[in-house]
Amino acid sequence: MNKSNSYIFIYATVLVVLVATLLALAANVLKPFQQKNLEIAKKLEILRSVGKGWELTEDVSKNQFVEGEYDKYITASLVVNPEGDEMSGRDAFLIDPVKESKKPENERVYPVFICTHDDGSKNYIFPVNGKGLWGPIWGYVALEPDLNTISGVFFDHKGETPGLGAEINTRTFQQQFEKLRVFNDTEQFIGIKINKSNEPRVENHTVDAISGGTITSKGLQETIFESLTDYLPFINKAKQ
Amino acid sequence: MSQLFSSSNVKLLTNPLNQENPITVQVLGICSALAVTVQMKPALVMALSVTIVMGVANLIISLLRNTIPPRIRIIVQLVVIATLVILVDQILKAFLYDVSKELSVFVGLIITNCIILGRLEAFAMSNKPWQSLLDGIGNGLGYAWILFVVAFFREFLGSGTFFGYPVLEKIGLYQTGYVNNGLMILPPMALILVGVIIWVHRSFNKSLIESK
Numbered sequence: 001m002n003k004s005n006s007y008i009f010i011y012a013t014v015l016v017v018l019v020a021t022l023l024a025l026a027a028n029v030l031k032p033f034q035q036k037n038l039e040i041a042k043k044l045e046i047l048r049s050v051g052k053g054w055e056l057t058e059d060v061s062k063n064q065f066v067e068g069e070y071d072k073y074i075t076a077s078l079v080v081n082p083e084g085d086e087m088s089g090r091d092a093f094l095i096d097p098v099k100e101s102k103k104p105e106n107e108r109v110y111p112v113f114i115c116t117h118d119d120g121s122k123n124y125i126f127p128v129n130g131k132g133l134w135g136p137i138w139g140y141v142a143l144e145p146d147l148n149t150i151s152g153v154f155f156d157h158k159g160e161t162p163g164l165g166a167e168i169n170t171r172t173f174q175q176q177f178e179k180l181r182v183f184n185d186t187e188q189f190i191g192i193k194i195n196k197s198n199e200p201r202v203e204n205h206t207v208d209a210i211s212g213g214t215i216t217s218k219g220l221q222e223t224i225f226e227s228l229t230d231y232l233p234f235i236n237k238a239k240q
Numbered sequence: 241m242s243q244l245f246s247s248s249n250v251k252l253l254t255n256p257l258n259q260e261n262p263i264t265v266q267v268l269g270i271c272s273a274l275a276v277t278v279q280m281k282p283a284l285v286m287a288l289s290v291t292i293v294m295g296v297a298n299l300i301i302s303l304l305r306n307t308i309p310p311r312i313r314i315i316v317q318l319v320v321i322a323t324l325v326i327l328v329d330q331i332l333k334a335f336l337y338d339v340s341k342e343l344s345v346f347v348g349l350i351i352t353n354c355i356i357l358g359r360l361e362a363f364a365m366s367n368k369p370w371q372s373l374l375d376g377i378g379n380g381l382g383y384a385w386i387l388f389v390v391a392f393f394r395e396f397l398g399s400g401t402f403f404g405y406p407v408l409e410k411i412g413l414y415q416t417g418y419v420n421n422g423l424m425i426l427p428p429m430a431l432i433l434v435g436v437i438i439w440v441h442r443s444f445n446k447s448l449i450e451s452k
Contacts, residue, residue, distance in 0.1 A: 003309040003310070003311070007309060008309045008311060008312055011307070011308075011309055011312070011316075012312060012315070012316075015316060015319060016319070019319055019323045022323065022327075023323060023326055023327070026326075026327055026330050026331075027330060030330050030331065030333070030334040033334035033335065034330075034333045034334050034337075037333065037334065037337040040337075041337065041341075134345070135345075158345070159345040161278065162276070162278045162279050162282055163278035163279055163394075163395075163398065163399060163425045164278070164425060211422055212422060212425055212426065
C-alpha cells in the first residue's frame, strides 16, 4: 500500500492539528483543577513544616484540612527585600522563590510566613529551594522566635530516586532537624550539616545523611545554607 | 460475547503473562523495570499506566491501520503514544495529584517504553481493533506482574516494608540483629532479580530454551 507524498503531508498535518487541539483543550479544561491542587499542596507543605497535617494521606481529607486550618495557623506573611526590610503591597503566598532566584540579586524579594500555634507561640517559616541529584528540591524551614532553633522542616523533591534520595520527604528524616540550630555559639551562621557516618559531627548542627542518597543529602545541605543566607539580613534585623 | 472471548482471543491476554512475556522472554522495557521497582506503590501505578496507555494506543493504531502511510508509521505511532501519555499525566495532575507526584518523571518515560512501540508495530498495525486492545492489555499485565515480583523483593529485603507498611519492624525482626540489605535498593539488584526470574521461568518452560 504505497501512498503519495501529498497524502503523507496531509495525513501528518491533520494528525498533528487534531492532537494539538485535543491537548490544548485538555490543558485548558484541567488547568483550574491543577492550580487548585498546587495551591493546596503548597499550603499543606507550609503547615507540615510546623508539624501539622502529617497524618493525612487522602486527597479529599487534605483539601478539607488545608481549607480549614491554613488561615487559622498561618496568621501573617511578609515579603522582604535583599536588605532585609519589609515591603508592602505584595502577597507572600504568590511569590515563587524559584522564579525569584533567577532575577538579579538586588531585585529579588523573599517571602516569610508566620505561624501562630494554639498556645500563642510563633514560628517564622522560610522557603528553601535548590537542587538534588535529578532535579529541584524545595521545602520550608520553621524557626523558633529566637530565629536560630529549628522547630520543624518540610522537604520535597521533583524526581529523586525512590527509596534513596526521595527519603528526604519522609517524616522520619525530617524529624531529625527539630531542635537543631543554624547559628553556632559565636553567632556565626553555619546552617545544618547532613553528614555521612565518617564525617565529623558538629553538635546541634548535624543530621544523618541518607544511605545511597549522598548527592541528594549534600544538595539539601547546600539548599538550606544558600536559601537561609538570603534571609540573613532580615534575620539579623529581626533579632535586634 | 462468546466470539469476543474465543480461545484465540483469550490467548492474546494470557500468552504475554507467560510464554511471550515482554520482559522475561522478549527482554523489552527493562529500563523502567529497573527504575520504578524500589517500592511497590510506584511499580503499581506505573504498571497500571503502561497497561492503559498500551491498550488504548493499540486500539487507536488498529483503527487507523489502513490509513497510516507506511513511510511515517513510526512517527504516527509515537504521536499517538505521546498524546495518551500527556493526557494521562494531565488527568493525574488534576484529579490524583498525590499519585502524579509519586510517579513524577516516570509518567513521561512511558513514551519511551519499547514494549508499547513494539506491540503497535508488531500487532496493532496488522490486526483488528478488539484483538489489538486485548493484546495491549495482556502485554501490560505481563509487564505488570514482573514489576510486582521485582518490587516486592526489593522493597521487602531492601527497606523491610510492604507498600510502605513496616512489616519487619512490626514483627520485631530488627531486635534479633537483622539488618536490611542496602544492595537491594540499588539498580543492579533489579537486573539480577530479573535475571533470576528469567532463569526460574525457563526452567519451568523448557520450550523457551534455545537449541544450541
